[in-house]
Amino acid sequence: MLHLSEAPTASAALLTAPAAVPLLVAGAYALTGLRARATAAAFAAELIEARHRVTAQGAVLVAEAPEPKQAPQQWHPTDRAALLSPAAILTCGSLLAADVVRHGPTAAYSGLLRADALTAWMLLVVGAVALVACGSAPAYLTGERAAGRDTAQSVWRYHVLVQAFLAAMCLAVVTANLGVLWIAIEATTIVTAFLVGHRRTRMSVEAAWKYVVICSAGIALAFLGTVLVYYAARQAGIAEAWALDWPTLIARAHRLDPAVTRLGITLVVLGFGAKAGLIPLHAWLPDAHSQAPAPVSALMSGVLLSVAFAAILRYRVIADAALGPAFTRVLLAGIALLTLALAAGLLLAQRDYKRMLAYSSMEHMSLIALAAAIGGPLALSAALLHIAGHGLAKSVAFCASGRILQITGTAKIGRVRGLLAQAPAAAGAFGFAVVALMAFPPFSLFTSELGIARAGFAANAGLGWATAAALLLVLVAFAALAARTARMLLGPGTPTETNSPSTVWPLLLGLAACAALGVATGPLTDLLHAAAQAIGG
Amino acid sequence: MSGGLYTQLLDLACGAFLLAAVIVLWMSELTMIVRVFALQGVALAAIAVLLGAHEERWDLVGVGVGVGLLRAGVLPYLMRRALAALADDRAHSEEARETQPLVNVAASLLTAALLTLLAYAVARPLTELHPTPATRALPVGLAVVLIGFFVLVTRRRALAQVVGFLLLDNGITATAFLATSGVPLIVELGVSFDVLLAVLVLQILTTRVREAFGTTDIDDLRELHD
Numbered sequence: 001m002l003h004l005s006e007a008p009t010a011s012a013a014l015l016t017a018p019a020a021v022p023l024l025v026a027g028a029y030a031l032t033g034l035r036a037r038a039t040a041a042a043f044a045a046e047l048i049e050a051r052h053r054v055t056a057q058g059a060v061l062v063a064e065a066p067e068p069k070q071a072p073q074q075w076h077p078t079d080r081a082a083l084l085s086p087a088a089i090l091t092c093g094s095l096l097a098a099d100v101v102r103h104g105p106t107a108a109y110s111g112l113l114r115a116d117a118l119t120a121w122m123l124l125v126v127g128a129v130a131l132v133a134c135g136s137a138p139a140y141l142t143g144e145r146a147a148g149r150d151t152a153q154s155v156w157r158y159h160v161l162v163q164a165f166l167a168a169m170c171l172a173v174v175t176a177n178l179g180v181l182w183i184a185i186e187a188t189t190i191v192t193a194f195l196v197g198h199r200r201t202r203m204s205v206e207a208a209w210k211y212v213v214i215c216s217a218g219i220a221l222a223f224l225g226t227v228l229v230y231y232a233a234r235q236a237g238i239a240e241a242w243a244l245d246w247p248t249l250i251a252r253a254h255r256l257d258p259a260v261t262r263l264g265i266t267l268v269v270l271g272f273g274a275k276a277g278l279i280p281l282h283a284w285l286p287d288a289h290s291q292a293p294a295p296v297s298a299l300m301s302g303v304l305l306s307v308a309f310a311a312i313l314r315y316r317v318i319a320d321a322a323l324g325p326a327f328t329r330v331l332l333a334g335i336a337l338l339t340l341a342l343a344a345g346l347l348l349a350q351r352d353y354k355r356m357l358a359y360s361s362m363e364h365m366s367l368i369a370l371a372a373a374i375g376g377p378l379a380l381s382a383a384l385l386h387i388a389g390h391g392l393a394k395s396v397a398f399c400a401s402g403r404i405l406q407i408t409g410t411a412k413i414g415r416v417r418g419l420l421a422q423a424p425a426a427a428g429a430f431g432f433a434v435v436a437l438m439a440f441p442p443f444s445l446f447t448s449e450l451g452i453a454r455a456g457f458a459a460n461a462g463l464g465w466a467t468a469a470a471l472l473l474v475l476v477a478f479a480a481l482a483a484r485t486a487r488m489l490l491g492p493g494t495p496t497e498t499n500s501p502s503t504v505w506p507l508l509l510g511l512a513a514c515a516a517l518g519v520a521t522g523p524l525t526d527l528l529h530a531a532a533q534a535i536g537g
Numbered sequence: 538m539s540g541g542l543y544t545q546l547l548d549l550a551c552g553a554f555l556l557a558a559v560i561v562l563w564m565s566e567l568t569m570i571v572r573v574f575a576l577q578g579v580a581l582a583a584i585a586v587l588l589g590a591h592e593e594r595w596d597l598v599g600v601g602v603g604v605g606l607l608r609a610g611v612l613p614y615l616m617r618r619a620l621a622a623l624a625d626d627r628a629h630s631e632e633a634r635e636t637q638p639l640v641n642v643a644a645s646l647l648t649a650a651l652l653t654l655l656a657y658a659v660a661r662p663l664t665e666l667h668p669t670p671a672t673r674a675l676p677v678g679l680a681v682v683l684i685g686f687f688v689l690v691t692r693r694r695a696l697a698q699v700v701g702f703l704l705l706d707n708g709i710t711a712t713a714f715l716a717t718s719g720v721p722l723i724v725e726l727g728v729s730f731d732v733l734l735a736v737l738v739l740q741i742l743t744t745r746v747r748e749a750f751g752t753t754d755i756d757d758l759r760e761l762h763d
Contacts, residue, residue, distance in 0.1 A: 179724030186731045193738045202749045206758040209695070209742050216702055216735050217689055223728065224682060224709045228663070231716040235667050240721060259662030287761045346763050355763070 011099070012108035014092050015115055018123055018170035021088035025081065026163035032078065033156035079138035082159055085166050086130035093123030101526045105534075107176065111245055114176035117530035121384055122173040122310050124524075128513060129302035129391045130166055133295040135506030136399040137162075140294055143406040149199065158198060158293065164191045165299065169307050178244045181311055182219070182226050185275055188304055189215045195296045196288045207291035211284040215274055218281040222271025222311075228264030229318070232256040246314055253321030262327060265319040268312070269331055275308035277362045278369060279339045286346075289358035290411065294402020297354065298395035301361040306387040309368060313383075316372060317536045325375055332373035333466050337473075339366035344473040347480040352411050353404070356484060357397050360437055363477045364390040364445075370470055371452045374459050380537035381528050382451030385521070389436070389444035389514050396510040397433035400426050403503070404488075407496060413484050418493025427489050429507040434485045436514050438478050444517035449474070543591045544670040550587060551674040554580040554711060555653070558684045558704055562645045565635045570700055571616045578608030581707055585714050588671060592718060600719055604710065607729055612703060612736055619740045620696060623747060632694070632753055639691045639756075649684050656680035663716065671715045678715055681708030695743045695753040699736065706732055 097120035099106060105116040115123075141158070144150035150158075165188060172184035189212060197208030226244070233243035236255040242248040249256075274281030289297045312332075319328045343362035350356040364386065371383035403426040408416050419427035436443035456467025521528055529537075557577035564570045582605025589597030624633040638645065656679035664672050685705030692698050710728075713720050720728070747753050 177724075179720060180727065183724065183727035183731055186728075186735070190731065190734045190738055193742065197742065197745065200745065200749070203760045205742065205745045205749045206760050209739075209746055209755070209758065210761075212735065212738055212742060213689070213698060213702065217686065217705060220702070220705050220709060224712060227709065227713045227716065227720060230713075230720060231663070232666070234717050244721065244724065257662070257666045260666055263659070263662070286763070290761075349763060 008108065011106040011115075012113075014096055014099075015106070015108045015113040015174050017092045018089045018126075018174060019167045022085040022163045022166035022170065025085050026160050026167065028081075029078070029156060029159040029163060033153070033160065036152065036156065078159070079141055079155075082134040082137060082162065083131070085163055086127050086134050089123055089130060089166070089170060090127035093120055093127050096120045096123065097524075097527045101530055105247075111242075111247075112177055112180065113174050114247070115174060116534045117527055118310065118313070118384075118534045119173055121388070121527055121531040122307065123170065125306065125388045125391050126166070126169055126173065126303045128388070128510075129299060129395045132392065132395040132399060132506045132510040133298040133302070134162070135509070136298075136402075136503065137295040139503040140399070140402050140406070143403070144293075147406065154198070158195065161191050161195050162296065162299070165195070165296075165304075169303060172307050173310065176246045178226055178229070178246060178249070178314075181314075182223055185222075185272065185308055185311060186216070186219050188307075189219065189275070192288075192292075192296065192300065192304070196292045198293050198296070199291070204291040207284075207287035211288040214281055214284040218271050218274025220271070221267045221274075225264045225267030225269075225271055228260055228267065229256075229315075232260040232264065235260075246318075249318050250321055253318050256318075256322040258323055261319065261322045265315055265323070265328065266331065268315050269328070269335070272308045272311045272315075273335060273369075276305050276312065276369075277339070277365050278335050279342060282339065282342070282362060285362060286355045286358040289361065289398075290352060290354040294398050294405070297357075297402075298398035301358065301398060302391035302395035305361060305365050306368070306391060309365060309372075309387070312369075313372060313380075313535045320375075320536055329373050329375065329463070332369050333463065336366040336369035336373060337466060337469060339369070340470055340473045344476040344480070347477050350480065350484065351413055353413050353416070353484070353488065354398070354401055354411050356413070356481065357394065357401060360477065360481060361390075361394060363474065364394070364437070367449065367452060367470065367474070370466065371455070374452070374455050374463055374467075375536065376455055376459070377529070377532050377537040378451055378458075379455035380532040380535055382448045382455060384528055384531050385444055385517065386448035386452070389448055389517055392510045392514040392517075393433050393436035393443065393445060396429055396507045396514075397437065399510075400430035400433060400507055404430060413488055416488045418489075418491035420489045421491070421493035422496055424495070425504050425507075429504070429511065431485060431489050432511050433507075434481055436511065438481055439474075442515045442518045444514055447518050543587065547584065547587050547591075547670055547674060550580050550583040551677040551711075551715075553577075554584065554707075555677045555680055558681045558708075559646065559649050561688060561700060561704060562649055562684065563642055565638075565642075567620055567633050567635065567694065567696055567700075568617070570635075570697065571613050571620065574616070574700055574703060575609045575613035577704070577707055578605060578610075578613070581605070581608055581711055581714075584711060585719065588714055588718050594718065596722070597718055600722065600725055601714075604725075604729070607733065608703075608707060608710075611733065615736055615740055616696065616699065619743055622744065623696070623753060632747075635692055635694050635697045638693060638697075645687070645691065648687060649680075652683040652687060653680040656683055671718075675712060675715050678708050678712030681705075681711060684708075693754050693756045695739075695746055695755055698755060699739050699743070702739070703732075703736070 096115045100117050100120050107114040168184050168187040175181050193212045196211050197204045230243050277285040316328050343359045347359045368383045368386050371379045407423050439445040439449045457464050557573050560573045561570050582601050585601025586598050657676040660676040660679050663675050685701050688701030
C-alpha cells in the first residue's frame with residue numbers, strides 16, 4: 001500500500017471524501033427530487049386532462065384513472081442509495097485509521113483538514129451508526145408512506161437533509177481548525193431543524209422550535225469561547241492563520257493567558273455541552289429525540305451528541321496544558337454529576353419510551369463527561385469505547401422504537417404490552433439494545449463502564465466519591481430502564497408483524513458490532529490507544 | 538486618523554451599540570424592535586470600519602461593510618417580511634406586539650444595568666491582557682451578549698426571541714472585533730452564513746408554529762413536558 005504521508009493527494013482525498021460524499025449524495029437527491037417533482041406535476045396535469053376528457057365524453061369512470069398511490073412505490077430503490085455515504089465514511093475511516101496508527105497524523109489544505117487517531121475513531125463511529133440508521137430507513141419510510149404520513153416530496157426532503165447532516169458531522173470530525181469545527185456543529189443544528197419538525201404536528205413543531213433556539217443560543221456561547229481562545233492565542237504571539245489551529249494551540253498552550261483561557265474554556269464547555277445534551281442547556285434533547293423520525297433520532301443520539309463532545313475533548317487538551325488539569329476536572333465532573341442526577345430522576349418518572357431512550361442518552365453522555373474529567377489513558381480509552389458502544393446500541397434502540405411506534409401507534413409505555421409476542425423481531429432488537437444500554441456483558445458498554453469506574457477509583461479521593469455517586473445514579477437509571485422495558489416487552493399478544501430480512505439486518509449488525517467490541521477490540525485496539533493518547537491520555 | 542478622534546468615535550459607536558440593545562428591552566412594538574436592531578447593525582459595522590481604518594487594514598473595512606449589509610440590511614428585511622406575513626390581517630394584529638413579557642419593562646431595564654455591571658466585572662482580565670482603546674470597550678460586547686440572552690429567555694413572541702438570538706450574536710461579533718480585530722475571514726464567512734440560515738430556519742418555523750398553534754406566543758407551546 002502507498003503511504004499516505006508520501007502521497008499528499010491521496011490523503012487529501014481521504015480527508016475530503018467523508019464530508020464530500022454525503023454532500024454529493026444530498027445534491028443527487030436534490031436533483032432527482034426536483035426532476036421527480038417536475039414529472040409528478042406533469043403526471044398530475046395529464047391526469048386532470050384525462051379526467052376532463054373522460055367527463056367530456058360523458059363517462060364517469062374517474063375511478064379507473066391511474067391511481068396516484070402507485071407513485072411512491074417507485075421511490076424504494078432510491079431509499080437504498082443513502083447507504084452510499086455510510087460506506088464511504090467507513091472506508092475512509094478505516095484507511096485513515098490504518099495510516100494514522102502507522103505514520104501519525106496527516107493533514108491537507110494547509111492544516112484545515114487533519115486526521116489523527118481521534119478523527120479516525122470518530123469517523124468509524126459516525127459511519128457505523130449511519131449504516132444502522134440509513135439501513136433501517138427504507139423500512140421505516142415504507143411504513144410511513146403506507147400510513148400516509150409521508151409523501152414522495154417529504155421523503156425526498158428527508159434524504160437531502162439526512163445526507164447534509166452526515167456531511168456536517170464528518171466535517172466537524174476531520175477539521176483541525178476550531179473555527180471551522182464550530183461552523184460545522186452549528187450547521188448540524190440548521191439541517192436537523194426540519195428533520196425534527198418533519199411530521200409538522202404541534203408536538204414536532206414545538207420540539208423543532210425549542211431545538212433551534214436552545215442549540216443556537218448554546219452554540220453561540222461556544223463561539224464566544226472560541227473568540228476568547230483566539231484572543232488569548234493572538235496575544236501569545238501566534239500568527240492569525242494558526243491561532244485557531246488545534247495542534248498549534250496545544251504546542252503553545254503554556255503561553256496562553258490563564259484568566260482569558262479559563263473564561264473561554266468555560267463558555268466552550270457550556271456551549272458544546274448544549275449540543276452534547278449536558279446541563280444547563282439540555283432541555284431540547286428529550287423533545288427533539290422523541291419527535292424526530294426514528295432513524296434521525298438514532299443519528300442525533302448515536303453520533304451528534306458525541307461529535308459535539310469530541311469538540312469538548314479537543315478543547316480539554318488545550319485547557320489542561322494552559323491551566324493544569326484541575327480546572328476542567330472540576331468543571332466536567334460537576335456537569336456530569338448534575339446531568340446524571342437529572343437524567344436518572346426523569347427516567348424514573350418516564351411514561352414515553354422514546355423520551356426514555358433520550359434520557360438514557362443524557363445518562364451515557366454524562367458518564368463520558370465523567371471519564372473525561374477523570375483523564376488518563378484508561379479513562380479516556382474507556383470514554384471513546386463508550387462513545388462507540390453507546391452510538392451502536394442507542395441507534396439500534398431508536399430504530400427499533402420507530403418500528404414499534406408504527407406497529408402500536410403509541411409512544412406511551414403504559415399502552416404497550418406483550419410486544420415480544422406481537423412483533424418478535426422489533427421487540428427483540430429493542431430488548432437487546434436496552435440490555436446493552438444497561439451495560440450487561442458481552443456488550444461493550446460493560447467494558448467501558450468498568451474502565452471508567454476503575455479509573456475513577458484509582459484517581460484522587462474526590463473523583464472516587466464522584467464515581468461512587470455516579471455508579472449509584474447509574475443503578476437508578478438501570479432499574480427504571482429495566483422495569484419499563486420489561487413491562488413493554490412481556491405479556492400476551494397476537495403476532496402482527498410480517499418479518500422481512502431487510503428490516504432486521506441493520507439492527508442485528510449494530511448489536512453484533514456492539515457485542516464484538518465488548519469481547520475484544522481486535523484490530524481497533526491500537527487505534528483506540530492512539531486516540532486516547534491524542535487527547536491527552 | 539488621530540488617536541483622540543479614533544478613541545472618541547469608537548466609544549461613540551460602542552455606546553450606540555449598547556444603547557440599541559437597551560432600547561430593544563424597552564420597546565414592545567416588534568416593528569420598532571426590528572428597526573432598532575438594524576441601527577445596532579450599523580453601529581457594529583461602524584466599529585469594524587473604525588478599527589480597520591485605524592489599523593489601516595482594508596480587508597477589515599471590507600468585512601465591516603459586509604457585516605453591516607447582513608445585519609443592518611438582510612436580517613432586518615427578513616424579520617420585517619416575517620412580521621408582515623404574521624400580522625397580515627386585523628385578527629392577528631396582536632402578533633406584532635410583545636404584550637406581556639415575563640418580566641416587565643422597568644425590571645428589564647434594571648436587569649440590563651446589572652448585566653452591564655456584570656459584563657464589566659467579567660471583562661476585566663480581558664482588558665488587562667492587552668489594554669488598548671478597543672479592548673477597553675470589550676465589556677460593551679459582553680453586555681450585549683448578556684442582554685441578548687435575557688431577551689431570549691423573557692420574551693414570549695417567537696420573533697422577539699429571534700431578535701434576542703440576534704442581539705446575542707451581534708454582541709459576540711462585536712467582542713471578536715474589539716478583542717482581535719475579527720476572526721479569520723473563512724470563519725467570519727462561515728459564521729455569517731450560519732446566522733443567516735438560522736434566521737431563515739427560525740422564520741419558517743415561526744410560520745409553522747402559527748399554523749399549528751394559531752399564535753406565535755411561545756408560552757403556549759406546552760405539548761411536551763415531563
